[in-house]
Amino acid sequence: MFKSSLVQKKVVILGGGESGTGAAILAKSKGFDVFLSDRGQLNQKYIDILHRENIPFEQGIHSESRVLESDLIIKSPGIPDTVPLIIAVKEKGIPVISEIEFASRYTSAKLIAITGSNGKTTTTLLTYHLLKNAGLNVGLAGNIGDSFAWQVAEKQFDYYVLEISSFQLDNIEDFHPQIAVLLNITPDHLDRYGYNFQNYIDSKFNIVRNQTTADHLIYFEDSEVIAAELSKRNIDSQKIKISLANKLSEGAYLDEQKLISNAANGTFEQNFEELPIKGPHNAINALAAISVAQLLGVSSEKISEGLKSFTNAPHRLEEVEVIDGVTYINDSKATNVDSVFYALGSFERPIVLIAGGVDKGNDYSQIEALVRNKVKALIVLSKDSDKLESYFFGIVPQIYITQDVQDAVNKAQEWSIAGDIVLLSPACASFDLFKNYEDRGEKFKAAVRNLTSQK
Known part of the structure; x- marks a missing residue:
């Protein structure tokens, strides 16, 4: 049942991904006047579903006048509360809730x-x-x-x-x-x-x-x-x-x-x-x-x-290959320092660490002792390498900078010997070089598998 004391009529969904499209379908099934708006371009899968369900939508723009006429906003988690449109919505007193x-x-x-x-x-x-x-x-x-x-x-x-x-x-x-x-x-x-x-x-x-x-x-x-x-x-x-x-x-x-x-x-x-x-x-x-x-x-x-x-999802300490006695691990989901702390603590063997991406205000002191004791080489895979490189200079014996995942994996192979771990555990978001952490992980796995074909 609808627990809110308000009786909503017009519902605007901001964001047309999986959660937004699902919210639109539920809202329509409950009798609301539904409109979906996405400032980006919608995936064709969701366009087809919205057409099939006869749910009106727009893409590439948020029509502010239409949004501000709504009785309820269901907002994608990816849209911050600080963007001007959401500020305007809240100033007008329109409730803003999440899909959950x-x-x-x-x-x-x-x-x-x-x-x-x-x-x-x-x-x-x-x-x-x-x-x-x-x-x-x-x-x-x-x-x-x-x-x-x-x-x-x-x-x-x-x-x-x-x-x-x-x-x-x-x-x-x-x-x-x-x-x-x-x-x-x-x-x-x-x-x-x-x-x-x-x-x-x-x-x-x-x-x-x-x-x-x-x-x-x-x-x-x-x-x-x-x-x-x-x-x-x-x-x-x-x-x-x-x-x-x-x-x-x-x-x-x-x-x-x-x-x-x-x-x-x-x-x-x-x-x-x-x-x-x-x-x-x-x-x-x-x-x-x-x-x-x-x-x-x-x-x-x-x-x-x-x-x-149980079988875990990909990109979380996922073993990719063992090549010449070196184990390659895909931990692309590790988008913060705490995740890397746990990843480093999972191995007792020497580690060649591949890290980097979009820094979210990281404090690397949390992993300094583990890096000092376990990491034999650091490969920074990022457009902005300064923070990682400067922090770990003198702590890690070897540091290499690149923006190419195949180059990173090739260097990791060069610097590793049998018994080592090559660990992709970035501590950062992926958006500088990749679509998302899944894309980063898949490209890392492909680069590792290319090593065997290069022999």
């Missing part, structure tokens, strides 16, 4: 919402896999997969597992996950938040804004930022801790190489080394997913079975 907010108003499914600066995609996919493997009627949406709104319009699920970004959380009102997962909060997207870390923290904590005492918050207690925020906030939900540092009588933790989760309905144990995902960051992700599954009554047998059969 809109979709949540029309489903009675239980919502499991997962956020964090790092690890949310893996945790979301793993949680979905555990629940689906256990036979639950569950959908996957949010910042991954098919549009949440689109699925609400056309499908019936009992549960949704949602990957939620800070940008999506910026425009919620009543969004109410029964289970919220907060993995970590480290500086990211500071360019979007006025270079004020607290603004970003506040955005992440919107995930629990509407939770009640009947709901649950699963969080990583080792995070100093999360711990500090919890100490000064009044949060009603029941809290479940996960930790790598402490053994918890209630909650989930890593003991040596064993994942242990003590829940109200029993204790679950699993040897972490038996799982296809590796590294301390993935232990956190697994503990969070296990905690969700236990809350929903999934048996230990089914949880263990699901953990062992």
Whole structure:
């Protein structure tokens, strides 16, 4: 049902990608007068769908007069609140919400919402896999997969597992996950938040804004930022801790190489080394997913079975090839420093690190010790190499600058020997040289595979 006290008639969707098109379909199905506007060029796939659904749209422009006539704006997460059009909309008093907010108003499914600066995609996919493997009627949406709104319009699920970004959380009102997962909060997207870390923290904590005492918050207690925020906030939900540092009588933790989760309905144990995902960051992700599954009554047998059969998404510590004893790893999804911290911590062998891209206000001191101890060479793949090069000069024995991914991989091969790791873990956004992190990862994989054809 529509929870807002307003009765909206005209809905304008800003942004015509997956979430925007899905929101338009849901809005039309609920009887709204819908118009979609995208300042860029729409993908032909979405143009065809909008034509098929008889939803009017424009591309290459935002017609401000038409936008300002609306009763409700559903905004793409990629559009900042600071652009002049959104400022004008808000000055007129028109509500601006995200697709996840809109979709949540029309489903009675239980919502499991997962956020964090790092690890949310893996945790979301793993949680979905555990629940689906256990036979639950569950959908996957949010910042991954098919549009949440689109699925609400056309499908019936009992549960949704949602990957939620800070940008999506910026425009919620009543969004109410029964289970919220907060993995970590480290500086990211500071360019979007006025270079004020607290603004970003506040955005992440919107995930629990509407939770009640009947709901649950699963969080990583080792995070100093999360711990500090919890100490000064009044949060009603029941809290479940996960930790790598402490053994918890209630909650989930890593003991040596064993994942242990003590829940109200029993204790679950699993040897972490038996799982296809590796590294301390993935232990956190697994503990969070296990905690969700236990809350929903999934048996230990089914949880263990699901953990062992999970296949992670591409571009997240993805092994590409082993060539002449050198292992090439694609971690293109690592678009901030914290992600690289976890990536470097996942390997004990010498590393040739490929990093660089669009810096988002990065603080490289977080990885300095790991780089000093583990990285034998740094290859900066970027249009702007100054910050990385100057920071790690004298810390890394060899540094090479390039704007060509094949050149970067060729140099990595030249500088590596059997037993080494060549790791693409950029710490930066991809938009200087690539369409997105997926494009960067795919081009890296192609360049690696070219090494074998060059022999």
